[in-house]
Amino acid sequence: MEEIPVKVAVRIRPLLCKEVLHNHQVCVRVIPNTQQIIIGRDRVFTFDFVFGKNSTQDEVYNTCIKPLVLSLIDGYNATVFAYGQTGSGKTYTIGGGHIASVAEGQKGIIPRAIQEIFQSITENPSIDFNIKVSYIEVYKEDLRDLLELETSMKDLHIREDEKGNTVLVGAKECHVESVDEVMSLLEVGNAARHTGTTQMNEHSSRSHAIFTISICQIEKNSEAAEDELWYSHRQTVSKFHFVDLAGSERVTKTGNTSEWFKESIQINSGLLALGNVISALGHPRRKSSHIPYRDAKITRLLKDSLGGRAKTVMITCVSPSSSDFDESLNSLKYANRARNIRNKHTLNFSPESDRMDEMEFEIKLLRQALQSQQASISRTSQIHQEGAPGKNRIHSLEEQVAQLQEECQGYQNCVEEAFTFLVDLKDSVRLNQKQQHKLQEWFNMTQKVRKAVLTSFRGIQGIENLEEGPQHITVLQLKRKLKKYQCALAADEVVFNKKELEVKELKNQVQVMVRENKQHIVSLKEAQKVNRLQVYSSPPMYSLDKVLAGFRTRSQMLLGHIEEEDEVLHCQFSDNSDDEESEGQEKSRISCTSCSWIKKPGSVCSLVELNDTQDGSQKSSLGNEDLKIECLREGQESNLQKLRNSELILNEAKQKMRELKINIKMKEDLIKELIKTGNDAKSISRQYSLKVTKLEHEAEQAKVELTETEKQLQELENKDLSDIALKVKLQKEFRKKVDAAKLRIQVLQKKQQNSKKLASLSIQYEKRASELEQNVNRMKHQKVQLQKRLQEENEKKKELDAEIKRDQQKIKELQLKTEQEEGLKLKAEDLHAFNLKRRKSPFRNVDQLQKLDEQKKWLDEEVEKVLSQRQELEELEEDLKKREAIVAKKEALLQEKNHLENKKLRSSQDKMIYFLKIEPGTPESRD
Ligand SMILES: Nc1ncnc2c1ncn2[C@@H]1O[C@H](COP(=O)(O)OP(=O)(O)OP(=O)(O)O)[C@@H](O)[C@H]1O
Structure with missing residues (x-):
């Protein structure tokens, strides 16, 4: 089975109004014409797809989700999940939230995918589609059915079927027939989802939500229309999970206190488990390592999508604000890890359905054979009824039949010869009318007999045709094999295309690097030139003008230098375009090199030198x-x-x-x-200390009782009682008393210990x-x-x-x-x-x-x-x-x-x- 990596996309949202108002700087940018993202000054990451602040919803959908929807219709399972810090744009991208109030162009992935699915249904009338949707959320490690809120979370279970697919048992699956129906269900689910307002996001999702659309396709066979007797069909069931994860968050940043503290912790721990799964799967030697899917509900649910059989796209959303630098860097690191995850996706057609085809055909053939058999049996039984039932009789009859057949053959030959002879005779001899009429009658009779023989012969041949059945089965089997090979070929083609893309990407990268290298060489040369110029422009003697000009340049350069350093601090994340930034860097480099001679202490031109210059004092x-x-x-x-x-x-x-x-x-x-x-513990401890003393007292009493009873027992043993039975009875009683006292002491001691423990x-x-x-x-x-x-x-x-x-x-x-x-x-x-x-x-x-x-x-x-x-x-x-x-x-x-x-x-x-x-x-x- 071919291993295909999980595709990773990164989307940077634009700065929000409040961030612009607070003068936040941009720290994450897309490098133009590449699949790369730069964060801070120099951290570069490469992904399968990158989307900058100006990217549209349509662009995101068409580039990375449309192929998944097409795969879904081809019979593959698919998943898209949005990952990222709180307020980074996950819900916006996936298309959750209040979709009814969203403008057409702003609609996210789910509405677009639904549109596409129903579009392909109308384009394929030869296929019967059966579509179902379900919508669940994981809130504080509990599963909730968003389409049936009454469902108790105890009734929802995550299971694995015999093929290892993850299945959610107990969730309501609604049968749908139009886009509007799906949208209204989505709206209902979104309204029931746990959301809240934090300092980071006004409509923050506080749970992980999974919207699933399952498609069952039944392909009608073209023979079905022609032959009403039998038809074959092929069944494919595939699913698409749209996952909107809750955002990772710093508790102090979101401003959540006490009440929501626990909720945040639960969200973060679920995401931590997901991060661990991604890390383990992305590990180069992961085959030998354990993948901690069972650590959280969300990882169990996503098992199929991460390292499983589905085609998966992970969209990492990041905020561009420099105040979220750490979180964005973390998200990008995880996304980078996720690129190493490989899934083994398989086509979900059921081999059983093909076997069904074969079996149906076999049944049809057998039915026909049975019918003809029954007909022949009824014929023979008629013969049997007429003749004697004994075996010998049958045998003699068979012999008779053979003889008759031989005779018949002989007569046939005679008739054939007579036929040709009579035809010749008819042409050569003149016959009277009566003779001609008789000859014609004879010809007609012979023709009739011939036709009868031919039809019966054809009947026998027809029965023989039934023996072609197994051949037909082999053809079907071959067809099935052919289909399988075609599938494998298609998968190979996909891999090949991907590899080609990767090679292209690498070539592009190499070109970019070569270009950069050239630029560096050019800038280096320029810098060298400037250096040389400075050496020559450094004057041997300072005229007042030159000194003044020098002073001005120096102060400007000093200022520039200081400002440049200020910029390093504050404009480290400036929102200039990349070209501008590189230009800026170029300038700063040049200014640095040009100030080099002035910085030397020996070359500092002090104004004291003005004392020696008397010209132009005014x-x-x-x-x-x-x-x-x-x-x-x-x-x-x-x-x-x-x-x-x-x-x-x-x-x-x-x-x-x-x-x-x-x-x-x-x-x-x-x-x-x-x-x-x-305080509670203190009061309990006080009660316990009282109890301890009481227990001690009781223990003392029990000990005294014990020694007394032992003494009495001793005395009793020493006494020479005439009534032995009474003596034994008394001894028994005393021993019982001793045992009871010992047990009591033990219990009391244990209680004492426990009380002391509680006090401590x-x-x-x-x-x-x-x-x-x-x-x-x-x-x-x-x-x-x-x-x-x-x-x-x-x-x-x-x-x-x-x-x-x-x-x-x-x-x-x-x-x-x-x-x-x-x-x-x-x-x-x-x-x-x-x-x-x-x-x-x-x-x-x-x-x-x-x-x-x-x-x-x-x-x-x-x-x-x-x-x-x-x-x-x-x-x-x-x-x-x-x-x-x-x-x-x-x-x-x-x-x-x-x-x-x-x-x-x-x-x-x-x-x-x-x-x-x-x-x-x-x-x-x-x-
Ligand atoms: N690409 C974008 N273009 C314009 N606005 C965006 C974009 N992405 C996100 N936003 C805006 O940013 C805000 C936060 O986005 P959203 O609610 O989708 O974040 P989130 O990651 O789902 O947050 P949480 O994890 O808290 O649920 C919203 O007001 C949304 O409209």
């Missing part, structure tokens, strides 16, 4: 003003960037606070529960509660610290606001100054003359020089400030990253801890309840 002062404004603007931009960052930090901190609050609330609930159980259990509860209290205190402390940090961040934000305002003020002042300076420009000639004069004169204008120095110093300071601000920013970002990593780790640990604590608490509660139940001598039961 120009430089004007340039300085420009520079100042630019610097300030840059500073302001950086401050704005800082502000944005701090806002981001603030939001994240708030989010953390919210999560912490939920965690604390849960813990507090847990503590309350624990305290309650602890309550101590354990107290300990556990105090531990949890400590835990909560720690969390509260964390909360306080977070609040502090929040305040600090708020203060920082305020400071930054103030700084920005100050910068703006400065910019205004400087602009004013520049305008004034520009006025001075008008006197440029005078100034030039003055400069020349000054250069000639041995003494320089000390005041102006001082002023210039001051301005240069100020500028240097400003540059330093900007640089230190950038430095601070970098440190702040690094710190933020570290903090984020720590918080994420802490969150994961806390979740794990919670989970364990809950488990422990539950098990200890169970234990406690168990103890309370099994203890027969509890005070209540005693009372």
Whole structure:
């Protein structure tokens, strides 16, 4: 049997309105013209089908579901299941939900598949179709019939038939005859399905739903119309499961608390089991490994579809939002694993139906043979009735028949000869009318006899024809074999086509890689060129203009560098098209290479060098003003960037606070529960300690009684009683008493032990509660610290606001100054003359020089400030990253801890309840 892999499709939904409003970035994209998906910066996955944010429902259906529907009609079982995080678009893609209110173009897979199935029914009038639908859900590991809600879940069972197919027993199967009927059933089922509202999805499916459509096809044989006596038919039964799984979710993210906490856990555990099955099946050495189908109901139901006999497509839905990065990556990893799963699908035609054909034909032949046999028997029986019944008589009759046949043959020969002779005679001799008439009569008689002989001969031949029956059977068998080989050939063709596709895909990939390689080489060459250019453009001596230009470029590059790093942080998941992104990367690469010479400490062009340049001092002062404004603007931009960052930090901190609050609330609930159980345990323990002392007292009494009875027994044995019978009787009584006392002591001791155990259990509860209290205190402390940090961040934000305002003020002042300076420009000639004069004169204008120095110093300071601000920013970002990593780790640990604590608490509660139940001598039961 051919192994065909499970096909895996990935669909990325567009950003939802609220995500756009919250400024979420896109982190998952389809690589154009490939079957690949890139998540984050560099994680690439290849799938059988990929659908981006602009993909339509029609596209999804036609590409990966239509072939499955056609296979269903060909007689194969098929499954499509949607997998993914909550709110990622599973229900939308499968076509569940309130389908009546959905526009035609937005309809999902189920309505389209139903349409297609009924279309093919109308196109095949030679086939009798019998269609049934069922709809069930798995909610909290319980099966529910969505078409018959009264059905008790105890009546629904998952079984395996003799061929190993998974069958759901007890679910209602509705016979349907039109698209509308199916749609209304689907609507009814969807309305009955468990849904809820979470922070992630307004209409979140809280259960796994399986909508099944089964088709029974009965092919009418063309002979049936011609021959009313017999007809043959071929029967095929195939099923299509449409599975909409509940979404995997982080409990803290969905905002579910207490009530829904358990529900989320159940959903996640079902999906975890499914993940384990996919992992085990996708394992390269899976044949030897165990596949844990039995771990959950959903995996048991999907056994046929994963590693079984059905043709399966898995659609993994992912959210593009960067806030769902982890979940999307996980989904993609699972989808990648699922590509390794191989199913062995088989055609569902029943060989029995072919055998039926043969048998029907055989019956027909036998009936005919029987009829002719009966006719001949009745004839012989007539002869028998007429003649003597004895065997000898038959034998002599047979001999007579043989003789007569011989005679008959002789006469026949004579007649033939006479016939030819008379024909010749008739032509050559002239006969009178009477003779002619007689001859004609004789001819007619001979013709009649001949015809009679011929028809009887044909009758015998007709009976012999019946012996062709077995030949016909062989032909049928051969036909059946031919059909089988044709099927195998078709399957081979499918595999061949698939392989061809894979080869094409690989070729495409190779081409893409070659193209990329070329691009890399080109960019490398460009980079080398730029490097070379920089080496030559690095001036040996700096003129003021060049230095200023250098300063500007440098500051721009520094800014660019810093901004680029900012982008790395924030635009890591930007929603640019791939081309834009690659262009951006190209630019950043070039800018990095071009700033390389400036970064070297030796090549930093300090403004102090301006001291040596006296030419164009006016120009430089004007340039300085420009520079100042630019610097300030840059500073302001950086401050704005800082502000944005701090806002981001603030939001994240708030989010953390919210999560912490939920965690604390849960813990507090847990503590309350624990305290309650602890108090109960305390009161029980108090009762038990009373009981222990009482029991001790009783045990003491029993011991005293025992020693007394033993003493009495001893005395009785020592006494020399004359009445032996009385002595024996008394001894018996005493021994009985001793035994009873011993038994009582034993029972009392056991009870004592149990009571002590229970008392220790309550101590354990107290300990556990105090531990949890400590835990909560720690969390509260964390909360306080977070609040502090929040305040600090708020203060920082305020400071930054103030700084920005100050910068703006400065910019205004400087602009004013520049305008004034520009006025001075008008006197440029005078100034030039003055400069020349000054250069000639041995003494320089000390005041102006001082002023210039001051301005240069100020500028240097400003540059330093900007640089230190950038430095601070970098440190702040690094710190933020570290903090984020720590918080994420802490969150994961806390979740794990919670989970364990809950488990422990539950098990200890169970234990406690168990103890309370099994203890027969509890005070209540005693009372
Ligand atoms: N491809 C898409 N195009 C447009 N909107 C979409 C797309 N996919 C999903 N959505 C929208 O996203 C929201 C969530 O989708 P849906 O309810 O299908 O998610 P889900 O994965 O089934 O969630 P859950 O597991 O919680 O049931 C819906 O409002 C839906 O309309």
